[in-house]
Amino acid sequence: MRLRKEFPKRFAKLIFGLFLFAVAASLTIQAKVGFDPWDVFHVGLAGKLGFRIGFTNIIVGLVVLIITAIFKEKIGLGSIVNMFLVGIFMDLLLYNGVIPPSNGPISGYIMLISGIIIMGFASYFYISAGFGSGPRDSLMVAIARNTKLSIGASRFILEASVTAVGYFLGGMVGPGTLIFVILIGPSVHYVFMLFHYAPHRIKNEGLNETLSYLIKKEK
Numbered sequence: 704m705r706l707r708k709e710f711p712k713r714f715a716k717l718i719f720g721l722f723l724f725a726v727a728a729s730l731t732i733q734a735k736v737g738f739d740p741w742d743v744f745h746v747g748l749a750g751k752l753g754f755r756i757g758f759t760n761i762i763v764g765l766v767v768l769i770i771t772a773i774f775k776e777k778i779g780l781g782s783i784v785n786m787f788l789v790g791i792f793m794d795l796l797l798y799n800g801v802i803p804p805s806n807g808p809i810s811g812y813i814m815l816i817s818g819i820i821i822m823g824f825a826s827y828f829y830i831s832a833g834f835g836s837g838p839r840d841s842l843m844v845a846i847a848r849n850t851k852l853s854i855g856a857s858r859f860i861l862e863a864s865v866t867a868v869g870y871f872l873g874g875m876v877g878p879g880t881l882i883f884v885i886l887i888g889p890s891v892h893y894v895f896m897l898f899h900y901a902p903h904r905i906k907n908e909g910l911n912e913t914l915s916y917l918i919k920k921e922k
Contacts, residue, residue, distance in 0.1 A: 719828055724785075756790075765838070771838060866880055
């Protein structure tokens with residue numbers, strides 16, 4: 704019964720983390736000093752496909768989720784919910800003017816740094832809920848697990864690679880992008896250290912396990 708009783712609290716933690724993640728991503732976009740690596744890719748791809756950024760985020764999440772499954776990372780409720788909610792939250796924040804664009808480079812860099820810090824905390828909250836990492840962070844964890852690199856180094860490799868692809872698709876790469884690539888790894892790494900949490904060493908709950916105790920009586 705323990706998992707069933709803890710479900711509401713853990714699920715709320717998951718949703719809170721995903722909302723924070725959308726806020727962080729929206730801040731880096733509206734900073735107008737260069738998109739964060741994944742949004743360089745999302746915006747570039749959205750321009751090619753004619754989709755909204757949030758919807759493109761969902762499509763990319765689905766593809767990345769398939770790749771992480773190939774790496775045998777466990778797909779959990781968090782992985783599925785992340786794939787849809789972050790994109791939906793971003794569209795709500797960006798297309799309703801909740802987070803306005805910066806009015807100059809100084810405010811832009813403040814927004815960017817704030818987004819990077821918030822993203823570190825967002826990653827902790829939603830991953831530590833134990834429902835599995837989202838598609839992109841699952842790929843980060845898969846890299847760390849298979850290469851024995853630190854979470855920070857794994858995140859750097861992933862972000863640098865995505866930036867390169869996004870640039871060739873037409874995404875906006877600026878000084879802020881380089882700052883993001885350099886700082887996002889330490890942000891995630893030190894937030895996890897702050898909470899004494901090592902995601903690549905934790906056994907996440909698979910989707911089948913979650914559905915099992917939600918639908919059936921736990922033994």
